[in-house]
Amino acid sequence: MANIRQLDKRRKSVKNIRKITRTMELISTGRFKKAMDRASAATDYTKRITAIVQDLAKSGTEVSHPLLVQHDKIDSIDMLVLTANRGLCGGYNGSVVRAAIARRAEIKQQIESGEISVSGKRGISAMRYAGIPIEKSYTEFDDKPSFSAVARIADDLIERYITGKVDRVDVAYTRFVSSSKQVAIVETLLPFSSLELPTASTPTASTPGSVEASSDGASGNKEDYEFLPSASAILEEVVPASFRARLFKCFLDAAVSEQIARMVAMKSATENAGDIIKSLSRRYNRARQSKITQEIMEIIGGVEALG
Amino acid sequence: MSTNDKVHCVVVTPEKTELDTTCDMLVLPLFDGELAIQPGRAPMVGRLGFGMMRVRDGSTVTEWFVDGGFVQVTRQGVNVLTDRLLKAEQIDRKEAEEDLNRAMLIKASSPESLALKERSVTQAQAKIRLAK
Numbered sequence: 284m285a286n287i288r289q290l291d292k293r294r295k296s297v298k299n300i301r302k303i304t305r306t307m308e309l310i311s312t313g314r315f316k317k318a319m320d321r322a323s324a325a326t327d328y329t330k331r332i333t334a335i336v337q338d339l340a341k342s343g344t345e346v347s348h349p350l351l352v353q354h355d356k357i358d359s360i361d362m363l364v365l366t367a368n369r370g371l372c373g374g375y376n377g378s379v380v381r382a383a384i385a386r387r388a389e390i391k392q393q394i395e396s397g398e399i400s401v402s403g404k405r406g407i408s409a410m411r412y413a414g415i416p417i418e419k420s421y422t423e424f425d426d427k428p429s430f431s432a433v434a435r436i437a438d439d440l441i442e443r444y445i446t447g448k449v450d451r452v453d454v455a456y457t458r459f460v461s462s463s464k465q466v467a468i469v470e471t472l473l474p475f476s477s478l479e480l481p482t483a484s485t486p487t488a489s490t491p492g493s494v495e496a497s498s499d500g501a502s503g504n505k506e507d508y509e510f511l512p513s514a515s516a517i518l519e520e521v522v523p524a525s526f527r528a529r530l531f532k533c534f535l536d537a538a539v540s541e542q543i544a545r546m547v548a549m550k551s552a553t554e555n556a557g558d559i560i561k562s563l564s565r566r567y568n569r570a571r572q573s574k575i576t577q578e579i580m581e582i583i584g585g586v587e588a589l590g
Numbered sequence: 591m592s593t594n595d596k597v598h599c600v601v602v603t604p605e606k607t608e609l610d611t612t613c614d615m616l617v618l619p620l621f622d623g624e625l626a627i628q629p630g631r632a633p634m635v636g637r638l639g640f641g642m643m644r645v646r647d648g649s650t651v652t653e654w655f656v657d658g659g660f661v662q663v664t665r666q667g668v669n670v671l672t673d674r675l676l677k678a679e680q681i682d683r684k685e686a687e688e689d690l691n692r693a694m695l696i697k698a699s700s701p702e703s704l705a706l707k708e709r710s711v712t713q714a715q716a717k718i719r720l721a722k
Binding site: 321324325327328329331332334335338339349429430431434441442445446507508509510511512514516517520521524527528531 | 602603604605606607620621622625632633634635636637658659660662669671673674696700702703706
């Protein structure tokens with residue numbers, strides 16, 4: 284008898300869990316769409332900045348900036364790890380932390396110094412558990428990372444790099460490839476290399492993105508620009524600006540990927556709950572049926588004994 | 591379109607496209623002073639400073655705080671790339687003052703750090719000046 288009641292109780296609780304996971308799935312679907320919109324809205328800036336860089340390069344400016352220079356001797360490597368504040372998102376946090384720890388072990392073989400900064404409560408506790416000292420931790424980045432907060436981190440890194448306190452900066456995050464593929468990777472952000480510049484001698488060696496920018500942008504119809512104050516002074520500003528945009532993109536990617544990971548995890552949790560309910564119901568019905576049969580048998584037995 | 595009698599002006603921040611409008615005249619804070627752009631301005635790329643951007647359309651003037659960046663004037667229009675575009679009332683004076691204090695404490699021992707310090711100081715000062 285107790286078994287039946289237990290089964291029923293379990294079935295009820297699984298039903299409740301299914302309700303919760305389904306709601307979480309819906310919430311993260313909504314958040315994913317918003318995060319996705321934000322991420323695509325941010326590409327406009329990158330596109331335009333690439334167009335300016337293209338125009339600068341066309342004017343024959345020598346491209347040099349302290350952020351682009353690789354330091355001769357690498358003594359210190361900083362790492363920034365981007366994780367989520369919340370769990371229940373499958374392997375999302377785990378894979379980023381794993382990638383970060385693996386890279387750290389690699390670095391530690393050669394170099395001792397370097398700060399590790401972590402964003403997201405999950406990453407912070409995972410790093411603490413792994414016994415890795417954390418220099419700075421951020422928990423303010425959720426599904427809507429704000430540029431000003433990211434810019435602060437970026438400026439901090441720029442300052443440390445330019446003043447020579449750090450010689451390389453890595454960032455571990457989940458890159459958004461497509462809505463069905465996100466990969467946890469560790470990328471080197473500084474020295475800054477993702478500023479794609481077609482050199483004066485090889486103007487064809489431009490990225491697909493920049494080709495697009497120049498064909499739909501204004502630079503397609505060769506304009507003679509006036510540079511204020513000068514092309515090189517503008518470049519000095521363009522490099523940090525695109526670095527900030529690059530770091531911001533990492534945060535946006537991480538936010539989008541987190542929502543997708545949670546969506547997928549909650550979807551499978553809901554499905555799994557459905558399966559459990561099905562098997563519990565079957566067991567419950569079977570137990571109930573056998574109980575009824577047994578009772579009938581008992582009654583019949585009693586009648587026969589009387590008769 | 592700057593070829594017509596209006597200036598097509600687009601302001602983008604790393605977060606989103608903040609402003610996409612046409613106006614009669616656009617006044618921007620450049621690194622060394624103000625620059626007004628009227629229809630038919632020759633193409634240019636300029637470095638922005640920190641300060642007030644004014645968009646004049648007819649008799650209405652809208653004012654924004656521009657947080658550095660660049661302006662690119664093409665035959666098609668004006669692209670303004672800035673870190674942040676704020677209304678004057680959105681500026682947090684207290685935060686700006688804190689920024690200024692922090693910027694003042696930067697040790698300027700090399701040309702790079704000196705440039706960094708100057709930049710941070712002017713940025714904070716411009717903000718404080720415009721904050722309401």
